[in-house]
Amino acid sequence: MPASISLTGLCWSTPDDTPLFTDLTLAFGPERTGIVGRNGSGKSTLLRLISGEVSPVSGQVRVTGVLAAMRQDAMAQAGEALADLFGVRPALDLLGRAGAGLARTDELMVADWTLPARIETALLRCGLSLPPETPLAALSGGQRSRAALAAAIFAEPDILLLDEPTNNLDRAGRKAVIDLLRGWRGGAIVASHDRELLEEMDAIVELTSLGVTRYGGNYSAFRERKDVEREAAARDLAEAEEARREADRRARQASERKARKDSAGHKARARGDQPRIAMNTARNRAEASGGAGKRLREARRAGAEETLAAAREKVEVLQPLRMDIAPIGLAPGKTVLRLEGLTGGYTGDQPIIRDLSLTMTGPERVVLTGPNGSGKTTLLRLITGRCEVQSGRVDVAVTFALLDQHAGLLDPDLTLRDNFLRLSPLAGLHDAHAALARFGFRAADALRLAGRLSGGERLRAGLACVLQAVPQPQLLILDEPTNHLDLDGIAALEAAMAAYDGAVLAVSHDTAFLRSLAPTRFISLERHANVDDSTL
Structure with missing residues (x-):
């Protein structure tokens, strides 16, 4: 059975009880999927839910196949070496004892003699050539990121979970990550804002306050679709504003007509042109008709307001962020x-x-x-x-x-x-x-x-x-x-x-x-x- 991940009815809230995901349903297959969204939309949390690091309030996470997540906290583990990051220190210690002739027969039976070569291969795929005993504290931020990625692929997983894998990396490091994913034959879920990396994706999943949307194709295809959606949202907003104005205009006209009829009725009563019973019947009929018309107009106006609010919310979500700054006026020769x-x-x-x-x-x-x-x-x-x-x-x-x-x-x-x-x-x-x-x-x-x-x-x-x-x-x-x-x-x-x-x-x-x-x-x-x- 091919590797897959399915999320069904997933709900999760932040520590202050702010809902982040509500009834989230999503599926991932053996492809490279980029996770994008504004800061705070839950990209990292989604990966943690998939990996089982945190549990949902409700809903289910089903995983078929082997997962491996790139550790972003590799630089924070005091006293650890590369061997600890790979989770192989005991196995390497056994090989060391075996090489010194100190291992028992039963230990030799389970020793993994291919381990050093496999560690070296994983590190080289990520652009590193270091011995397993190298302390993590001795590595630069970029080296630690590469080592964390190497540890993830070392497990030969069916699906990789990567959270901002190119952060802290120089140009060579970024290229190593891109080349790795370009040749990756399994599935990968990558939360990233690196546009060059996102171009390598087979699909993009966007998290917004309106929900979760999946787009086929890479980042360029995603941006094209978003531009179309933004234009459509702007048109929908303009139409909703016009509908609300039309509802207001009709309500105003109806109110003016009623005021004129009421005024005419008051004048007729004052003149006594018609029998009182006929005038009362006409008045009751007008009030009933006017009440029904008023309820209809209010319903239409409420509908127009609701449509307008939804259109505004969508435009606000799709509207690009702006960072406006005032001129500095720095002199050229200063x-x-x-x-x-x-x-x-x-x-x-x-x-x-x-x-x-x-x-x-x-x-x-x-x-x-x-x-x-x-x-x-x-x-x-x-x-x-x-x-x-x-x-x-x-x-x-x-x-x-x-x-x-x-x-x-x-x-x-x-x-x-x-x-x-x-x-x-x-x-x-x-x-x-x-x-x-x-x-x-x-x-x-x-x-x-x-x-x-x-x-x-x-x-x-x-x-x-x-x-x-x-x-x-x-x-x-x-x-x-x-x-x-x-x-x-x-x-x-x-x-x-x-x-x-x-x-x-x-x-x-x-x-x-x-x-x-x-x-x-x-x-x-x-x-x-x-x-x-x-x-x-």
């Missing part, structure tokens, strides 16, 4: 940033960054490049004072803001509004609510705790606090800004960056985002970084 012989990062005799000089002038857009481990994030920490400079000089001559991929500038114990006010002490309550609303956090959403947001929501809130800061920064320092952002968020960020007239210093491996950013130059850190090429 020195923004100057680095002279900068050396630093970690301590001791092996600094990560060595003897780097750089000058940014005016609204330049500079992108730092280099493989995982070359010191891109370290350099940003040196520039912003979050890491000690060993020698050289750093001069940031304008107001700046740093946004990392985890939105570390937000205090998790504060609301979004209070975070905004903490970061922009010159702003008022109205400024905070208006800024957050522009980034999709309207009304009560501004009072949500930052620590309870999804990764993408947190990054979007961080962007609101940075791009709407009072005063606004003249230099934006972005460290993998599209990591964790949903597809609408990335599109909105690209539009905002196109309109931004300040300087930008960015680190990103997102090819599509970099193309949209239109950098004025690229700075490679490989010759300025202390990098062990054997570990990249």
Whole structure:
């Protein structure tokens, strides 16, 4: 029987009892399916429900075949080595004892002598060549992501569950993941915002507040269908608004006619032109007819209002997110940033960054490049004072803001509004609510705790606090800004960056985002970084 997953009548709520899935019914077969949706729509939760990591409130999850999930928390396990990530430490220990002549006969009978070769093959498929005893703590974020993927495919599953598998990966790492999925013969369910990766999918499943919709084809086919749906939703809204206006017009006309008839009836009574009994009969008949007409008009008006509300909701769900920012007015000749012989990062005799000089002038857009481990994030920490400079000089001559991929500038114990006010002490309550609303956090959403947001929501809130800061920064320092952002968020960020007239210093491996950013130059850190090429 081919591998499959079926979800029937699935219901699940967040810890604060907010419904996330209600009566969800969905099926997956032996194909590559991308899961997309706005931040907070439940992509990661859906994978956790499928894998059995969490249980639904009601409904059923049926799985045929073997599942394997890529562990996103591999970097958080203290004291673990690659062998632990693969779940093979006891088996490798047995091989070690066997090689030293210390294993019992019964142990030798169950020893898996192919294990080292299979581990090596899985790692190589993901672009790594490391011994199983390598500590996870010694790996870069990108290496840990590759190792987690290698551990998932090592089990030779029928269906892979991957949650943002290209986050933290450099260009070579992203290519390794894409090549792996391109040649994958089993099923795969991939929650991702990586547009290049989503182009490799056979189907796209979108999660929205309106429900779950499956689209055949890759990301480009999905976007074409979404554009058609958005246009149709706009037409439906226009028609619903016109129907509501027509219902209002007819109700107004009926009310005016009744007022004229009532006025004529009052005048006739005053003149006494007709017998009283005839006038009373006519009045009762008119009232009955008028009451029925009024109920019909009210029903039509209520129907028009309901249709209009549904059309508005659909348009709001389909409407792209906007991130509006005001002009900065940075002068073209203004020195923004100057680095002279900068050396630093970690301590001791092996600094990560060595003897780097750089000058940014005016609204330049500079992108730092280099493989995982070359010191891109370290350099940003040196520039912003979050890491000690060993020698050289750093001069940031304008107001700046740093946004990392985890939105570390937000205090998790504060609301979004209070975070905004903490970061922009010159702003008022109205400024905070208006800024957050522009980034999709309207009304009560501004009072949500930052620590309870999804990764993408947190990054979007961080962007609101940075791009709407009072005063606004003249230099934006972005460290993998599209990591964790949903597809609408990335599109909105690209539009905002196109309109931004300040300087930008960015680190990103997102090819599509970099193309949209239109950098004025690229700075490679490989010759300025202390990098062990054997570990990249």
